[in-house]
Amino acid sequence: MTSWIRASLIFLQILGQVCRVEFKYCQEAVDNVEIVTSCPTSEQEWESAANRKNCQSTAAQQTCSEPETFLYHCVINGYGNETIEVCAPRRLMIGYCTEFNVAGGVIQSHVLAPCNKTSVLRCDDVYYSTQAYKFLLVRCLVSKLN
Ligand SMILES: *[C@@H]1O[C@H](CO)[C@@H](O)[C@H](O)[C@H]1NC(C)=O
Numbered sequence: 001m002t003s004w005i006r007a008s009l010i011f012l013q014i015l016g017q018v019c020r021v022e023f024k025y026c027q028e029a030v031d032n033v034e035i036v037t038s039c040p041t042s043e044q045e046w047e048s049a050a051n052r053k054n055c056q057s058t059a060a061q062q063t064c065s066e067p068e069t070f071l072y073h074c075v076i077n078g079y080g081n082e083t084i085e086v087c088a089p090r091r092l093m094i095g096y097c098t099e100f101n102v103a104g105g106v107i108q109s110h111v112l113a114p115c116n117k118t119s120v121l122r123c124d125d126v127y128y129s130t131q132a133y134k135f136l137l138v139r140c141l142v143s144k145l146n
């Protein structure tokens with residue numbers, strides 16, 4: 001991807017995060033955090049895990065985001081030492097592994113773990129936080145980085 005497209009995307013994401021309210025602390029997401037031993041690694045596993053977690057049941061009541069974007073995630077925590085399942089507002093990710101920061105109550109970049117198309121931590125230039133499983137981004141766990 002050319003650098004101006006990347007720059008535009010980064011600019012748009014920053015703009016989006018400044019303008020929208022949906023990336024603030026989300027109590028409803030924090031309330032449904034569950035520590036798990038592993039994350040789905042295929043679309044099928046993802047679908048059955050998402051069905052089990054049933055984020056739709058709370059999507060309509062929560063006030064963090066539009067119901068359609070309050071979705072199942074299986075990601076690392078902010079310390080990078082646990083995998084967690086959480087229904088939370090989806091975010092666009094650029095250049096980093098995805099974490100759910102429990103203290104901050106948001107899905108965000110795990111800044112200690114950059115990822116890209118050529119690095120060991122492989123990811124697309126831009127991806128939705130819900131898609132982290134496609135790139136096996138649980139490898140961003142501290143224990144697996146060493
Ligand atoms: C993860 O790290 C935090 C902060 O260092 C610690 O409080 C917590 O117990 C750790 N969890 C595990 C499973 O090691």
Ligand SMILES: *[C@@H]1O[C@H](CO)[C@@H](O)[C@H](O)[C@H]1NC(C)=O
Nearest residue numbers: 113114115116117118119120
């Ligand atoms: C990809 O990530 C690696 C490791 O962080 C870094 O050294 C490299 O410069 C990155 N490549 C691009 C194209 O961003």
